[in-house]
Amino acid sequence: MLSQHFPILLVALPLIAAPLIVLGRSGFLGWIASLAVTGAATLMAGALLAKTTAAGTISYAVGSWPPPWGIEYRVDAANALVALLVSAVALVAMPYARRSVSAEIGQDRQYLFYALLMLCLSGLLGMTLTGDAFNLFVFLEISSLSTYVLIALGRDRRALTAAYQYLILGTTGATLYVIGVGMLYLATGTLNLADMAARLPDVSDTRPGVAGLAFITAGIGLKFALFPLHAWLPGAYTYAPSVVSAFLAATATKVSAYVLMRLYFSVYGVDAVFRDMPLGPVLAVLSVAALFVASAAAIVQRDLKRLLAYSSVAQMGYITLGISLGSATGLAAAVAHLVNHGVTKGALFLLAGGIALRAGGTGLERVAGLGRTMPLTAFAFVVGGLSLIGIPGTAGFASKWALVSAAIGDGQWWVAAAVLLSSLLAVAYVWRFVECAYFRDPPQDAPAPGEAPADMTGPALALTAAVVAGGLLAAPVLEASARAAAALMGLAR
């Protein structure tokens, strides 16, 4: 009975929780509420994924106005998977948040932190589940505005400049997106994505159709840090509170990448994007540049969180590389990497938060000797790093392998070569951590050996275990990704 409302409740529940937390004015109550909401959201997203797998697309008419007139929430195998990723990462981060937030954010601001986190969750889930181009913009703004504030809550004063930089670039991205939507509305006369998909083939080669595609690509590209539009990302991830870094790195850019997939493959269609327009080569070149430039930049960083941030830019390159192939297998690989890398980066940033708490910072000099002082954390970090490289037995391998096979299947040998070569750069930046943690002595003022508190180490290790599970039992994610790719390519029907 209630399950038919899951698509909207998934978005509405955190949206309702946010003002309740503000009224409660207590960090503890806020944490309890957030924990409950993320738990319920994960259950609902799981139920939705199961339902879409069994019964196909679910359509929900908000306000009972039938689509295309009203706002439609449209859930299929693709966005149910992304929604599950977002809510599950949020759920894992919540037990962690209590202590981490207490350590990093003042007592009088904690309830506001949880309210903002709920707003951000609501925005991301809204972007994922909505089937309406303008509604998507609204949720893009909700998630972005809350993200700017969440980043600015970081302890380091540089968090303010990082948040401000992201605010300027993120707002530019959102503006470009909404201009693109305006063009699409001009060309098709509708804002409903499915309806738009049906009408676009006639007008996708007109000037508004082409300009709309360009604006949307640039706007969403800014939001998910498509090279060279990634300037905001390293600062934002580095200076944000630990929980926020982990949550954003695992979800925010991934949701934007999903939005691009939805607009490319479902709305415009493969022919319009990759045959009539040269977006395949453009994306491929930018992605390969991201793989090499961002990975190289990661090697020379002196801060662990910053290193991970540059690695994120590079890893997003694999996702866009999968998109640029324009084939079902390439898209499936991109979706798989979206999930696997989300989990991997979430785990790594959670571990980095534990290191920040115990070692007093994430600068590489603070990391020195971590293999002795925090052996469990250091080991888990190496496992996560192996997944970034794509070593067999980790989640990163499964999706990179899928990407390489897809590229070879399409006859794009140079793409396969680029993926393999860039993995060597990943070896280099992961080695920087290994070298510091295991082959250097701890600094003079290093704290006594000991892990971060169990409620922080636990969630981080749980995600790390998920990384290994995703490598050893890769089939469920790969199959879900294949179904997601099929759903993304089949909206017009």
Next chain:
Amino acid sequence: MTRDIVLRVIGKILIPYALVFALYVQFHGDYGPGGGFQAGVVVAAAVIFYGIIFGLAAARRAVPEPLVESLLALGVLLYAGVGVAGILLGGNYLDYFVLDHDPVHGQLRGIFWVEAGVGITVSGVMLKIFYLFAGRGRDLEEG
């Protein structure tokens, strides 16, 4: 400006009318130009006007900051609550048709409460922004 007798007298005369006008804008929004956003701005403008003439402390006494913060949360809750009411009465989220026996009346009832929520939140946010900016530096000096 607190000593300017003209401003003080005119302000005291005008502010009640501004608040009444805000209510008109709020409730007339169903039929003509207006609505929750504009009404919320007018309410906030009246209080800001009061604050400019009689001082920030007086404005904060009249409309305390905790009240403002509660208002901006309550408005969103009211809006979302209308959505949940739609589900509880057997419709979809934000379904106004089921809010009354007659679907058209239901639409009117739904938009009334949603706009009320918008008005409350907008006035709360406007005042919060005003208090934050006006209090900047000043609050620091006072400790």
